[in-house]
Amino acid sequence: MDEETYTISELCAEFEVTPRTLRFYESKELISPQRIGQRRLYSRKDRARLKLILRGKRFGFALEEIRQLLELYHMGDQQLTQLERTYALAQQHLSEMEEKRRELDQAIDDLKVQMRWCEDKVATLKKGSAA
Amino acid sequence: MDEETYTISELCAEFEVTPRTLRFYESKELISPQRIGQRRLYSRKDRARLKLILRGKRFGFALEEIRQLLELYHMGDQQLTQLERTYALAQQHLSEMEEKRRELDQAIDDLKVQMRWCEDKVATLKKGSAA
DNA sequence: CGTTACGCTTACGTTAACGTCAATCTCAGG
DNA sequence: CCTGAGATTGACGTTAACGTAAGCGTAACG
Known part of the structure:
Protein backbone atom coordinates (compact mmCIF):
# COMPACT_ATOMS: atom_id res chain seq x y z
CA MET A 1 0.00 0.00 0.00
CA LEU A 63 -21.21 22.30 -1.18
CA GLU A 64 -24.17 20.50 0.31
CA GLU A 65 -25.00 18.89 -3.01
CA ILE A 66 -21.37 17.98 -3.47
CA ARG A 67 -21.37 16.31 -0.09
CA GLN A 68 -24.14 14.03 -1.29
CA LEU A 69 -22.36 13.33 -4.53
CA LEU A 70 -19.27 12.36 -2.60
CA GLU A 71 -21.20 9.62 -0.86
CA LEU A 72 -21.41 7.91 -4.23
CA TYR A 73 -17.66 7.71 -4.32
CA HIS A 74 -17.48 6.52 -0.76
CA MET A 75 -19.56 3.34 -0.97
CA GLY A 76 -17.77 1.25 1.58
CA ASP A 77 -19.52 -1.67 3.19
CA GLN A 78 -23.12 -0.69 2.71
CA GLN A 79 -26.26 -2.71 3.07
CA LEU A 80 -28.12 -3.74 -0.03
CA THR A 81 -30.99 -1.30 0.52
CA GLN A 82 -28.56 1.49 1.24
CA LEU A 83 -26.61 0.63 -1.88
CA GLU A 84 -29.70 0.66 -4.02
CA ARG A 85 -30.77 4.00 -2.64
CA THR A 86 -27.34 5.37 -3.39
CA TYR A 87 -27.51 3.99 -6.90
CA ALA A 88 -30.84 5.67 -7.52
CA LEU A 89 -29.39 8.96 -6.36
CA ALA A 90 -26.50 8.47 -8.76
CA GLN A 91 -28.89 7.96 -11.64
CA GLN A 92 -30.56 11.24 -10.82
CA HIS A 93 -27.29 13.09 -10.75
CA LEU A 94 -26.23 11.44 -13.99
CA SER A 95 -29.27 12.63 -15.86
CA GLU A 96 -28.88 16.09 -14.37
CA MET A 97 -25.34 16.22 -15.63
CA GLU A 98 -26.29 14.96 -19.04
CA GLU A 99 -28.96 17.63 -19.22
CA LYS A 100 -26.34 20.15 -18.26
CA ARG A 101 -24.12 18.97 -21.06
CA ARG A 102 -26.90 19.42 -23.57
CA GLU A 103 -27.39 22.96 -22.34
CA LEU A 104 -23.68 23.61 -22.49
CA ASP A 105 -23.50 22.38 -26.07
CA GLN A 106 -26.37 24.68 -26.92
CA ALA A 107 -24.62 27.60 -25.28
CA ILE A 108 -21.43 26.85 -27.19
CA ASP A 109 -23.29 26.69 -30.48
CA ASP A 110 -25.08 29.95 -29.77
CA LEU A 111 -21.81 31.64 -29.00
CA LYS A 112 -20.28 30.34 -32.22
CA VAL A 113 -23.17 31.73 -34.21
CA GLN A 114 -22.68 35.12 -32.62
CA MET A 115 -18.99 34.98 -33.39
CA ARG A 116 -19.55 34.21 -37.05
CA TRP A 117 -21.95 37.09 -37.22
CA CYS A 118 -19.26 39.22 -35.69
CA GLU A 119 -16.65 38.03 -38.18
CA ASP A 120 -18.90 38.94 -41.07
CA LYS A 121 -19.49 42.39 -39.70
CA VAL A 122 -15.78 42.98 -39.21
CA ALA A 123 -15.15 41.87 -42.80
CA THR A 124 -17.80 44.20 -44.17
CA LEU A 125 -16.47 47.11 -42.17
CA LYS A 126 -12.96 46.49 -43.44
CA LYS A 127 -14.15 46.34 -47.04
CA GLY A 128 -16.09 49.50 -46.55
CA SER A 129 -13.06 51.36 -45.23
CA ALA A 130 -10.97 50.11 -48.17
CA ALA A 131 -13.29 51.80 -50.65
CA MET B 1 -42.36 43.98 -36.36
CA LEU B 63 -23.70 37.73 -12.58
CA GLU B 64 -20.82 40.06 -13.36
CA GLU B 65 -19.33 37.56 -15.80
CA ILE B 66 -22.73 37.05 -17.34
CA ARG B 67 -23.05 40.77 -17.83
CA GLN B 68 -19.92 40.71 -19.95
CA LEU B 69 -21.11 37.69 -21.88
CA LEU B 70 -24.33 39.50 -22.66
CA GLU B 71 -22.40 42.24 -24.40
CA LEU B 72 -21.51 39.68 -27.03
CA TYR B 73 -25.17 39.23 -27.82
CA HIS B 74 -25.79 42.94 -27.86
CA MET B 75 -23.38 44.04 -30.59
CA GLY B 76 -25.34 46.88 -32.02
CA ASP B 77 -23.53 49.52 -34.04
CA GLN B 78 -20.05 49.20 -32.70
CA GLN B 79 -16.83 50.59 -34.01
CA LEU B 80 -14.37 48.26 -35.64
CA THR B 81 -11.92 48.29 -32.74
CA GLN B 82 -14.72 47.74 -30.27
CA LEU B 83 -16.01 44.89 -32.35
CA GLU B 84 -12.64 43.22 -32.50
CA ARG B 85 -12.17 43.54 -28.77
CA THR B 86 -15.57 41.99 -28.25
CA TYR B 87 -14.67 39.19 -30.60
CA ALA B 88 -11.49 38.43 -28.71
CA LEU B 89 -13.49 38.26 -25.48
CA ALA B 90 -15.86 35.86 -27.12
CA GLN B 91 -13.00 33.60 -28.12
CA GLN B 92 -11.86 33.49 -24.51
CA HIS B 93 -15.29 32.57 -23.29
CA LEU B 94 -15.62 29.96 -25.99
CA SER B 95 -12.47 28.15 -24.96
CA GLU B 96 -13.49 28.38 -21.31
CA MET B 97 -16.78 26.75 -22.15
CA GLU B 98 -15.15 24.07 -24.22
CA GLU B 99 -12.82 23.35 -21.33
CA LYS B 100 -15.83 23.12 -19.09
CA ARG B 101 -17.41 20.63 -21.41
CA ARG B 102 -14.34 18.42 -21.32
CA GLU B 103 -14.48 18.49 -17.54
CA LEU B 104 -18.16 17.72 -17.58
CA ASP B 105 -17.62 14.75 -19.86
CA GLN B 106 -14.95 13.52 -17.51
CA ALA B 107 -17.26 13.89 -14.54
CA ILE B 108 -19.98 11.98 -16.33
CA ASP B 109 -17.63 9.16 -17.22
CA ASP B 110 -16.37 8.96 -13.65
CA LEU B 111 -19.89 8.75 -12.35
CA LYS B 112 -20.73 5.99 -14.80
CA VAL B 113 -17.74 3.98 -13.65
CA GLN B 114 -18.87 4.30 -10.06
CA MET B 115 -22.34 3.24 -11.01
CA ARG B 116 -21.15 0.11 -12.76
CA TRP B 117 -19.10 -0.73 -9.71
CA CYS B 118 -22.22 -0.28 -7.69
CA GLU B 119 -24.26 -2.51 -9.99
CA ASP B 120 -21.71 -5.28 -9.64
CA LYS B 121 -21.76 -5.04 -5.90
CA VAL B 122 -25.53 -5.20 -5.81
CA ALA B 123 -25.44 -8.29 -8.05
CA THR B 124 -22.91 -10.04 -5.83
CA LEU B 125 -24.88 -9.25 -2.72
CA LYS B 126 -28.04 -10.65 -4.25
CA LYS B 127 -26.31 -13.86 -5.30
CA GLY B 128 -24.86 -14.19 -1.84
CA SER B 129 -28.26 -13.88 -0.22
CA ALA B 130 -29.66 -16.48 -2.64
CA ALA B 131 -27.20 -19.13 -1.40
C1' DC C 1 -66.26 54.58 -3.80
C1' DG C 2 -64.00 51.02 -1.30
C1' DT C 3 -61.06 47.13 -1.94
C1' DT C 4 -58.38 43.90 -4.26
C1' DA C 5 -54.60 42.94 -7.36
C1' DC C 6 -50.47 44.25 -9.13
C1' DG C 7 -46.48 47.07 -9.10
C1' DC C 8 -42.95 50.40 -7.27
C1' DT C 9 -39.15 51.90 -4.00
C1' DT C 10 -36.48 51.76 0.18
C1' DA C 11 -34.23 49.29 3.34
C1' DC C 12 -32.90 45.87 6.41
C1' DG C 13 -32.24 40.54 6.76
C1' DT C 14 -30.24 36.11 5.27
C1' DT C 15 -27.35 32.28 3.49
C1' DA C 16 -23.27 30.33 1.45
C1' DA C 17 -18.54 30.32 1.14
C1' DC C 18 -15.04 31.75 2.49
C1' DG C 19 -11.44 36.05 4.30
C1' DT C 20 -9.07 38.00 8.04
C1' DC C 21 -7.23 38.55 12.50
C1' DA C 22 -5.73 37.30 17.13
C1' DA C 23 -4.01 34.19 20.38
C1' DT C 24 -1.85 29.89 21.03
C1' DC C 25 0.85 25.70 20.08
C1' DT C 26 4.97 23.01 18.50
C1' DC C 27 8.90 21.76 16.77
C1' DA C 28 13.31 21.97 14.12
C1' DG C 29 17.44 24.98 13.76
C1' DG C 30 21.03 27.98 15.46
C1' DC D 1 16.88 28.42 25.31
C1' DC D 2 15.17 31.53 21.79
C1' DT D 3 13.33 32.19 17.50
C1' DG D 4 10.72 31.62 13.41
C1' DA D 5 7.93 28.85 10.23
C1' DG D 6 3.88 26.49 9.87
C1' DA D 7 -0.31 24.80 12.17
C1' DT D 8 -4.53 25.21 15.17
C1' DT D 9 -8.85 27.14 17.07
C1' DG D 10 -12.19 30.69 17.75
C1' DA D 11 -14.54 34.64 16.26
C1' DC D 12 -15.94 38.39 13.66
C1' DG D 13 -16.02 40.44 8.71
C1' DT D 14 -17.29 40.29 3.81
C1' DT D 15 -19.46 39.52 -0.76
C1' DA D 16 -22.93 37.78 -3.88
C1' DA D 17 -27.53 36.97 -4.72
C1' DC D 18 -31.33 37.41 -3.49
C1' DG D 19 -35.59 37.32 0.58
C1' DT D 20 -38.76 39.92 3.13
C1' DA D 21 -41.37 43.50 5.00
C1' DA D 22 -43.16 48.31 5.05
C1' DG D 23 -45.35 51.98 2.86
C1' DC D 24 -47.15 53.92 -1.13
C1' DG D 25 -49.35 54.46 -6.03
C1' DT D 26 -53.00 53.20 -9.43
C1' DA D 27 -56.22 50.93 -11.98
C1' DA D 28 -59.99 47.89 -12.81
C1' DC D 29 -63.98 45.68 -10.67
C1' DG D 30 -68.24 45.03 -8.14
Missing part, protein backbone atom coordinates in the same frame (compact mmCIF):
# COMPACT_ATOMS: atom_id res chain seq x y z
CA ASP A 2 1.15 3.37 -1.11
CA GLU A 3 0.96 5.63 1.92
CA GLU A 4 1.47 9.04 0.37
CA THR A 5 0.24 11.90 2.51
CA TYR A 6 0.09 15.68 2.34
CA THR A 7 0.21 18.54 4.78
CA ILE A 8 -2.40 21.22 4.52
CA SER A 9 -0.12 23.66 2.79
CA GLU A 10 1.01 21.11 0.25
CA LEU A 11 -2.54 20.39 -0.76
CA CYS A 12 -3.34 24.09 -0.80
CA ALA A 13 -0.44 24.79 -3.11
CA GLU A 14 -1.42 22.01 -5.47
CA PHE A 15 -5.03 23.06 -5.84
CA GLU A 16 -4.62 26.77 -5.29
CA VAL A 17 -6.90 27.07 -2.32
CA THR A 18 -6.25 28.46 1.16
CA PRO A 19 -5.96 26.49 4.39
CA ARG A 20 -9.10 28.20 5.51
CA THR A 21 -10.94 26.60 2.61
CA LEU A 22 -9.82 23.09 3.53
CA ARG A 23 -10.74 23.61 7.16
CA PHE A 24 -14.06 24.96 6.06
CA TYR A 25 -14.73 21.91 3.93
CA GLU A 26 -13.81 19.77 6.87
CA SER A 27 -16.23 21.62 9.11
CA LYS A 28 -18.90 20.84 6.55
CA GLU A 29 -17.84 17.19 6.58
CA LEU A 30 -16.70 17.06 3.01
CA ILE A 31 -13.23 15.83 3.97
CA SER A 32 -11.93 14.33 7.19
CA PRO A 33 -8.17 14.09 7.27
CA GLN A 34 -6.29 12.19 9.95
CA ARG A 35 -4.80 14.01 12.88
CA ILE A 36 -1.19 13.66 13.89
CA GLY A 37 -1.39 15.29 17.25
CA GLN A 38 -3.30 18.40 16.37
CA ARG A 39 -2.16 18.67 12.79
CA ARG A 40 -4.12 17.52 9.81
CA LEU A 41 -2.69 14.89 7.51
CA TYR A 42 -4.34 14.33 4.18
CA SER A 43 -4.33 10.97 2.39
CA ARG A 44 -4.61 10.15 -1.29
CA LYS A 45 -8.32 9.62 -0.80
CA ASP A 46 -8.70 13.04 0.77
CA ARG A 47 -6.88 14.48 -2.19
CA ALA A 48 -9.24 12.70 -4.58
CA ARG A 49 -12.24 13.98 -2.67
CA LEU A 50 -10.90 17.50 -2.83
CA LYS A 51 -10.51 17.15 -6.56
CA LEU A 52 -14.14 16.13 -6.85
CA ILE A 53 -15.24 18.98 -4.63
CA LEU A 54 -13.48 21.58 -6.73
CA ARG A 55 -14.81 20.06 -9.91
CA GLY A 56 -18.30 20.17 -8.50
CA LYS A 57 -17.85 23.81 -7.63
CA ARG A 58 -16.81 24.66 -11.16
CA PHE A 59 -20.17 23.39 -12.33
CA GLY A 60 -22.05 25.49 -9.88
CA PHE A 61 -22.96 22.79 -7.38
CA ALA A 62 -23.44 23.89 -3.80
CA ASP B 2 -43.69 41.70 -33.72
CA GLU B 3 -44.17 43.80 -30.61
CA GLU B 4 -44.80 41.15 -27.99
CA THR B 5 -44.20 42.33 -24.45
CA TYR B 6 -44.45 40.94 -20.94
CA THR B 7 -45.25 42.25 -17.50
CA ILE B 8 -42.93 41.42 -14.69
CA SER B 9 -45.17 38.72 -13.27
CA GLU B 10 -45.60 37.06 -16.64
CA LEU B 11 -41.90 36.74 -17.09
CA CYS B 12 -41.51 35.58 -13.53
CA ALA B 13 -44.07 32.86 -14.01
CA GLU B 14 -42.46 31.68 -17.23
CA PHE B 15 -38.96 31.39 -15.80
CA GLU B 16 -39.85 30.61 -12.21
CA VAL B 17 -38.11 33.55 -10.65
CA THR B 18 -39.41 36.28 -8.35
CA PRO B 19 -39.97 39.93 -9.25
CA ARG B 20 -37.24 40.75 -6.80
CA THR B 21 -34.84 38.76 -8.94
CA LEU B 22 -35.70 40.65 -12.11
CA ARG B 23 -35.40 43.97 -10.34
CA PHE B 24 -32.12 42.86 -8.92
CA TYR B 25 -30.79 41.95 -12.36
CA GLU B 26 -31.93 45.32 -13.57
CA SER B 27 -30.09 47.06 -10.76
CA LYS B 28 -26.97 45.21 -11.89
CA GLU B 29 -27.65 46.36 -15.46
CA LEU B 30 -28.21 42.92 -16.89
CA ILE B 31 -31.63 43.86 -18.27
CA SER B 32 -33.25 47.22 -18.85
CA PRO B 33 -36.92 46.97 -19.61
CA GLN B 34 -38.98 49.90 -20.83
CA ARG B 35 -41.07 51.88 -18.41
CA ILE B 36 -44.74 52.57 -18.92
CA GLY B 37 -45.21 55.19 -16.29
CA GLN B 38 -43.49 53.52 -13.42
CA ARG B 39 -44.13 49.96 -14.46
CA ARG B 40 -41.65 47.74 -16.20
CA LEU B 41 -42.44 46.33 -19.61
CA TYR B 42 -40.24 43.57 -20.95
CA SER B 43 -39.64 43.00 -24.64
CA ARG B 44 -38.70 39.87 -26.53
CA LYS B 45 -35.08 40.90 -26.32
CA ASP B 46 -35.30 41.30 -22.58
CA ARG B 47 -36.78 37.84 -22.42
CA ALA B 48 -33.93 36.44 -24.49
CA ARG B 49 -31.40 38.12 -22.23
CA LEU B 50 -33.06 36.67 -19.19
CA LYS B 51 -32.85 33.24 -20.74
CA LEU B 52 -29.13 33.70 -21.25
CA ILE B 53 -28.70 34.96 -17.70
CA LEU B 54 -30.37 31.94 -16.20
CA ARG B 55 -28.43 29.61 -18.40
CA GLY B 56 -25.22 31.26 -17.34
CA LYS B 57 -26.18 30.85 -13.72
CA ARG B 58 -26.76 27.14 -14.18
CA PHE B 59 -23.15 26.84 -15.25
CA GLY B 60 -21.89 28.62 -12.19
CA PHE B 61 -21.09 31.96 -13.80
CA ALA B 62 -21.29 35.00 -11.57
Whole structure:
Protein backbone atom coordinates (compact mmCIF):
# COMPACT_ATOMS: atom_id res chain seq x y z
CA MET A 1 0.00 0.00 0.00
CA ASP A 2 1.15 3.37 -1.11
CA GLU A 3 0.96 5.63 1.92
CA GLU A 4 1.47 9.04 0.37
CA THR A 5 0.24 11.90 2.51
CA TYR A 6 0.09 15.68 2.34
CA THR A 7 0.21 18.54 4.78
CA ILE A 8 -2.40 21.22 4.52
CA SER A 9 -0.12 23.66 2.79
CA GLU A 10 1.01 21.11 0.25
CA LEU A 11 -2.54 20.39 -0.76
CA CYS A 12 -3.34 24.09 -0.80
CA ALA A 13 -0.44 24.79 -3.11
CA GLU A 14 -1.42 22.01 -5.47
CA PHE A 15 -5.03 23.06 -5.84
CA GLU A 16 -4.62 26.77 -5.29
CA VAL A 17 -6.90 27.07 -2.32
CA THR A 18 -6.25 28.46 1.16
CA PRO A 19 -5.96 26.49 4.39
CA ARG A 20 -9.10 28.20 5.51
CA THR A 21 -10.94 26.60 2.61
CA LEU A 22 -9.82 23.09 3.53
CA ARG A 23 -10.74 23.61 7.16
CA PHE A 24 -14.06 24.96 6.06
CA TYR A 25 -14.73 21.91 3.93
CA GLU A 26 -13.81 19.77 6.87
CA SER A 27 -16.23 21.62 9.11
CA LYS A 28 -18.90 20.84 6.55
CA GLU A 29 -17.84 17.19 6.58
CA LEU A 30 -16.70 17.06 3.01
CA ILE A 31 -13.23 15.83 3.97
CA SER A 32 -11.93 14.33 7.19
CA PRO A 33 -8.17 14.09 7.27
CA GLN A 34 -6.29 12.19 9.95
CA ARG A 35 -4.80 14.01 12.88
CA ILE A 36 -1.19 13.66 13.89
CA GLY A 37 -1.39 15.29 17.25
CA GLN A 38 -3.30 18.40 16.37
CA ARG A 39 -2.16 18.67 12.79
CA ARG A 40 -4.12 17.52 9.81
CA LEU A 41 -2.69 14.89 7.51
CA TYR A 42 -4.34 14.33 4.18
CA SER A 43 -4.33 10.97 2.39
CA ARG A 44 -4.61 10.15 -1.29
CA LYS A 45 -8.32 9.62 -0.80
CA ASP A 46 -8.70 13.04 0.77
CA ARG A 47 -6.88 14.48 -2.19
CA ALA A 48 -9.24 12.70 -4.58
CA ARG A 49 -12.24 13.98 -2.67
CA LEU A 50 -10.90 17.50 -2.83
CA LYS A 51 -10.51 17.15 -6.56
CA LEU A 52 -14.14 16.13 -6.85
CA ILE A 53 -15.24 18.98 -4.63
CA LEU A 54 -13.48 21.58 -6.73
CA ARG A 55 -14.81 20.06 -9.91
CA GLY A 56 -18.30 20.17 -8.50
CA LYS A 57 -17.85 23.81 -7.63
CA ARG A 58 -16.81 24.66 -11.16
CA PHE A 59 -20.17 23.39 -12.33
CA GLY A 60 -22.05 25.49 -9.88
CA PHE A 61 -22.96 22.79 -7.38
CA ALA A 62 -23.44 23.89 -3.80
CA LEU A 63 -21.21 22.30 -1.18
CA GLU A 64 -24.17 20.50 0.31
CA GLU A 65 -25.00 18.89 -3.01
CA ILE A 66 -21.37 17.98 -3.47
CA ARG A 67 -21.37 16.31 -0.09
CA GLN A 68 -24.14 14.03 -1.29
CA LEU A 69 -22.36 13.33 -4.53
CA LEU A 70 -19.27 12.36 -2.60
CA GLU A 71 -21.20 9.62 -0.86
CA LEU A 72 -21.41 7.91 -4.23
CA TYR A 73 -17.66 7.71 -4.32
CA HIS A 74 -17.48 6.52 -0.76
CA MET A 75 -19.56 3.34 -0.97
CA GLY A 76 -17.77 1.25 1.58
CA ASP A 77 -19.52 -1.67 3.19
CA GLN A 78 -23.12 -0.69 2.71
CA GLN A 79 -26.26 -2.71 3.07
CA LEU A 80 -28.12 -3.74 -0.03
CA THR A 81 -30.99 -1.30 0.52
CA GLN A 82 -28.56 1.49 1.24
CA LEU A 83 -26.61 0.63 -1.88
CA GLU A 84 -29.70 0.66 -4.02
CA ARG A 85 -30.77 4.00 -2.64
CA THR A 86 -27.34 5.37 -3.39
CA TYR A 87 -27.51 3.99 -6.90
CA ALA A 88 -30.84 5.67 -7.52
CA LEU A 89 -29.39 8.96 -6.36
CA ALA A 90 -26.50 8.47 -8.76
CA GLN A 91 -28.89 7.96 -11.64
CA GLN A 92 -30.56 11.24 -10.82
CA HIS A 93 -27.29 13.09 -10.75
CA LEU A 94 -26.23 11.44 -13.99
CA SER A 95 -29.27 12.63 -15.86
CA GLU A 96 -28.88 16.09 -14.37
CA MET A 97 -25.34 16.22 -15.63
CA GLU A 98 -26.29 14.96 -19.04
CA GLU A 99 -28.96 17.63 -19.22
CA LYS A 100 -26.34 20.15 -18.26
CA ARG A 101 -24.12 18.97 -21.06
CA ARG A 102 -26.90 19.42 -23.57
CA GLU A 103 -27.39 22.96 -22.34
CA LEU A 104 -23.68 23.61 -22.49
CA ASP A 105 -23.50 22.38 -26.07
CA GLN A 106 -26.37 24.68 -26.92
CA ALA A 107 -24.62 27.60 -25.28
CA ILE A 108 -21.43 26.85 -27.19
CA ASP A 109 -23.29 26.69 -30.48
CA ASP A 110 -25.08 29.95 -29.77
CA LEU A 111 -21.81 31.64 -29.00
CA LYS A 112 -20.28 30.34 -32.22
CA VAL A 113 -23.17 31.73 -34.21
CA GLN A 114 -22.68 35.12 -32.62
CA MET A 115 -18.99 34.98 -33.39
CA ARG A 116 -19.55 34.21 -37.05
CA TRP A 117 -21.95 37.09 -37.22
CA CYS A 118 -19.26 39.22 -35.69
CA GLU A 119 -16.65 38.03 -38.18
CA ASP A 120 -18.90 38.94 -41.07
CA LYS A 121 -19.49 42.39 -39.70
CA VAL A 122 -15.78 42.98 -39.21
CA ALA A 123 -15.15 41.87 -42.80
CA THR A 124 -17.80 44.20 -44.17
CA LEU A 125 -16.47 47.11 -42.17
CA LYS A 126 -12.96 46.49 -43.44
CA LYS A 127 -14.15 46.34 -47.04
CA GLY A 128 -16.09 49.50 -46.55
CA SER A 129 -13.06 51.36 -45.23
CA ALA A 130 -10.97 50.11 -48.17
CA ALA A 131 -13.29 51.80 -50.65
CA MET B 1 -42.36 43.98 -36.36
CA ASP B 2 -43.69 41.70 -33.72
CA GLU B 3 -44.17 43.80 -30.61
CA GLU B 4 -44.80 41.15 -27.99
CA THR B 5 -44.20 42.33 -24.45
CA TYR B 6 -44.45 40.94 -20.94
CA THR B 7 -45.25 42.25 -17.50
CA ILE B 8 -42.93 41.42 -14.69
CA SER B 9 -45.17 38.72 -13.27
CA GLU B 10 -45.60 37.06 -16.64
CA LEU B 11 -41.90 36.74 -17.09
CA CYS B 12 -41.51 35.58 -13.53
CA ALA B 13 -44.07 32.86 -14.01
CA GLU B 14 -42.46 31.68 -17.23
CA PHE B 15 -38.96 31.39 -15.80
CA GLU B 16 -39.85 30.61 -12.21
CA VAL B 17 -38.11 33.55 -10.65
CA THR B 18 -39.41 36.28 -8.35
CA PRO B 19 -39.97 39.93 -9.25
CA ARG B 20 -37.24 40.75 -6.80
CA THR B 21 -34.84 38.76 -8.94
CA LEU B 22 -35.70 40.65 -12.11
CA ARG B 23 -35.40 43.97 -10.34
CA PHE B 24 -32.12 42.86 -8.92
CA TYR B 25 -30.79 41.95 -12.36
CA GLU B 26 -31.93 45.32 -13.57
CA SER B 27 -30.09 47.06 -10.76
CA LYS B 28 -26.97 45.21 -11.89
CA GLU B 29 -27.65 46.36 -15.46
CA LEU B 30 -28.21 42.92 -16.89
CA ILE B 31 -31.63 43.86 -18.27
CA SER B 32 -33.25 47.22 -18.85
CA PRO B 33 -36.92 46.97 -19.61
CA GLN B 34 -38.98 49.90 -20.83
CA ARG B 35 -41.07 51.88 -18.41
CA ILE B 36 -44.74 52.57 -18.92
CA GLY B 37 -45.21 55.19 -16.29
CA GLN B 38 -43.49 53.52 -13.42
CA ARG B 39 -44.13 49.96 -14.46
CA ARG B 40 -41.65 47.74 -16.20
CA LEU B 41 -42.44 46.33 -19.61
CA TYR B 42 -40.24 43.57 -20.95
CA SER B 43 -39.64 43.00 -24.64
CA ARG B 44 -38.70 39.87 -26.53
CA LYS B 45 -35.08 40.90 -26.32
CA ASP B 46 -35.30 41.30 -22.58
CA ARG B 47 -36.78 37.84 -22.42
CA ALA B 48 -33.93 36.44 -24.49
CA ARG B 49 -31.40 38.12 -22.23
CA LEU B 50 -33.06 36.67 -19.19
CA LYS B 51 -32.85 33.24 -20.74
CA LEU B 52 -29.13 33.70 -21.25
CA ILE B 53 -28.70 34.96 -17.70
CA LEU B 54 -30.37 31.94 -16.20
CA ARG B 55 -28.43 29.61 -18.40
CA GLY B 56 -25.22 31.26 -17.34
CA LYS B 57 -26.18 30.85 -13.72
CA ARG B 58 -26.76 27.14 -14.18
CA PHE B 59 -23.15 26.84 -15.25
CA GLY B 60 -21.89 28.62 -12.19
CA PHE B 61 -21.09 31.96 -13.80
CA ALA B 62 -21.29 35.00 -11.57
CA LEU B 63 -23.70 37.73 -12.58
CA GLU B 64 -20.82 40.06 -13.36
CA GLU B 65 -19.33 37.56 -15.80
CA ILE B 66 -22.73 37.05 -17.34
CA ARG B 67 -23.05 40.77 -17.83
CA GLN B 68 -19.92 40.71 -19.95
CA LEU B 69 -21.11 37.69 -21.88
CA LEU B 70 -24.33 39.50 -22.66
CA GLU B 71 -22.40 42.24 -24.40
CA LEU B 72 -21.51 39.68 -27.03
CA TYR B 73 -25.17 39.23 -27.82
CA HIS B 74 -25.79 42.94 -27.86
CA MET B 75 -23.38 44.04 -30.59
CA GLY B 76 -25.34 46.88 -32.02
CA ASP B 77 -23.53 49.52 -34.04
CA GLN B 78 -20.05 49.20 -32.70
CA GLN B 79 -16.83 50.59 -34.01
CA LEU B 80 -14.37 48.26 -35.64
CA THR B 81 -11.92 48.29 -32.74
CA GLN B 82 -14.72 47.74 -30.27
CA LEU B 83 -16.01 44.89 -32.35
CA GLU B 84 -12.64 43.22 -32.50
CA ARG B 85 -12.17 43.54 -28.77
CA THR B 86 -15.57 41.99 -28.25
CA TYR B 87 -14.67 39.19 -30.60
CA ALA B 88 -11.49 38.43 -28.71
CA LEU B 89 -13.49 38.26 -25.48
CA ALA B 90 -15.86 35.86 -27.12
CA GLN B 91 -13.00 33.60 -28.12
CA GLN B 92 -11.86 33.49 -24.51
CA HIS B 93 -15.29 32.57 -23.29
CA LEU B 94 -15.62 29.96 -25.99
CA SER B 95 -12.47 28.15 -24.96
CA GLU B 96 -13.49 28.38 -21.31
CA MET B 97 -16.78 26.75 -22.15
CA GLU B 98 -15.15 24.07 -24.22
CA GLU B 99 -12.82 23.35 -21.33
CA LYS B 100 -15.83 23.12 -19.09
CA ARG B 101 -17.41 20.63 -21.41
CA ARG B 102 -14.34 18.42 -21.32
CA GLU B 103 -14.48 18.49 -17.54
CA LEU B 104 -18.16 17.72 -17.58
CA ASP B 105 -17.62 14.75 -19.86
CA GLN B 106 -14.95 13.52 -17.51
CA ALA B 107 -17.26 13.89 -14.54
CA ILE B 108 -19.98 11.98 -16.33
CA ASP B 109 -17.63 9.16 -17.22
CA ASP B 110 -16.37 8.96 -13.65
CA LEU B 111 -19.89 8.75 -12.35
CA LYS B 112 -20.73 5.99 -14.80
CA VAL B 113 -17.74 3.98 -13.65
CA GLN B 114 -18.87 4.30 -10.06
CA MET B 115 -22.34 3.24 -11.01
CA ARG B 116 -21.15 0.11 -12.76
CA TRP B 117 -19.10 -0.73 -9.71
CA CYS B 118 -22.22 -0.28 -7.69
CA GLU B 119 -24.26 -2.51 -9.99
CA ASP B 120 -21.71 -5.28 -9.64
CA LYS B 121 -21.76 -5.04 -5.90
CA VAL B 122 -25.53 -5.20 -5.81
CA ALA B 123 -25.44 -8.29 -8.05
CA THR B 124 -22.91 -10.04 -5.83
CA LEU B 125 -24.88 -9.25 -2.72
CA LYS B 126 -28.04 -10.65 -4.25
CA LYS B 127 -26.31 -13.86 -5.30
CA GLY B 128 -24.86 -14.19 -1.84
CA SER B 129 -28.26 -13.88 -0.22
CA ALA B 130 -29.66 -16.48 -2.64
CA ALA B 131 -27.20 -19.13 -1.40
C1' DC C 1 -66.26 54.58 -3.80
C1' DG C 2 -64.00 51.02 -1.30
C1' DT C 3 -61.06 47.13 -1.94
C1' DT C 4 -58.38 43.90 -4.26
C1' DA C 5 -54.60 42.94 -7.36
C1' DC C 6 -50.47 44.25 -9.13
C1' DG C 7 -46.48 47.07 -9.10
C1' DC C 8 -42.95 50.40 -7.27
C1' DT C 9 -39.15 51.90 -4.00
C1' DT C 10 -36.48 51.76 0.18
C1' DA C 11 -34.23 49.29 3.34
C1' DC C 12 -32.90 45.87 6.41
C1' DG C 13 -32.24 40.54 6.76
C1' DT C 14 -30.24 36.11 5.27
C1' DT C 15 -27.35 32.28 3.49
C1' DA C 16 -23.27 30.33 1.45
C1' DA C 17 -18.54 30.32 1.14
C1' DC C 18 -15.04 31.75 2.49
C1' DG C 19 -11.44 36.05 4.30
C1' DT C 20 -9.07 38.00 8.04
C1' DC C 21 -7.23 38.55 12.50
C1' DA C 22 -5.73 37.30 17.13
C1' DA C 23 -4.01 34.19 20.38
C1' DT C 24 -1.85 29.89 21.03
C1' DC C 25 0.85 25.70 20.08
C1' DT C 26 4.97 23.01 18.50
C1' DC C 27 8.90 21.76 16.77
C1' DA C 28 13.31 21.97 14.12
C1' DG C 29 17.44 24.98 13.76
C1' DG C 30 21.03 27.98 15.46
C1' DC D 1 16.88 28.42 25.31
C1' DC D 2 15.17 31.53 21.79
C1' DT D 3 13.33 32.19 17.50
C1' DG D 4 10.72 31.62 13.41
C1' DA D 5 7.93 28.85 10.23
C1' DG D 6 3.88 26.49 9.87
C1' DA D 7 -0.31 24.80 12.17
C1' DT D 8 -4.53 25.21 15.17
C1' DT D 9 -8.85 27.14 17.07
C1' DG D 10 -12.19 30.69 17.75
C1' DA D 11 -14.54 34.64 16.26
C1' DC D 12 -15.94 38.39 13.66
C1' DG D 13 -16.02 40.44 8.71
C1' DT D 14 -17.29 40.29 3.81
C1' DT D 15 -19.46 39.52 -0.76
C1' DA D 16 -22.93 37.78 -3.88
C1' DA D 17 -27.53 36.97 -4.72
C1' DC D 18 -31.33 37.41 -3.49
C1' DG D 19 -35.59 37.32 0.58
C1' DT D 20 -38.76 39.92 3.13
C1' DA D 21 -41.37 43.50 5.00
C1' DA D 22 -43.16 48.31 5.05
C1' DG D 23 -45.35 51.98 2.86
C1' DC D 24 -47.15 53.92 -1.13
C1' DG D 25 -49.35 54.46 -6.03
C1' DT D 26 -53.00 53.20 -9.43
C1' DA D 27 -56.22 50.93 -11.98
C1' DA D 28 -59.99 47.89 -12.81
C1' DC D 29 -63.98 45.68 -10.67
C1' DG D 30 -68.24 45.03 -8.14
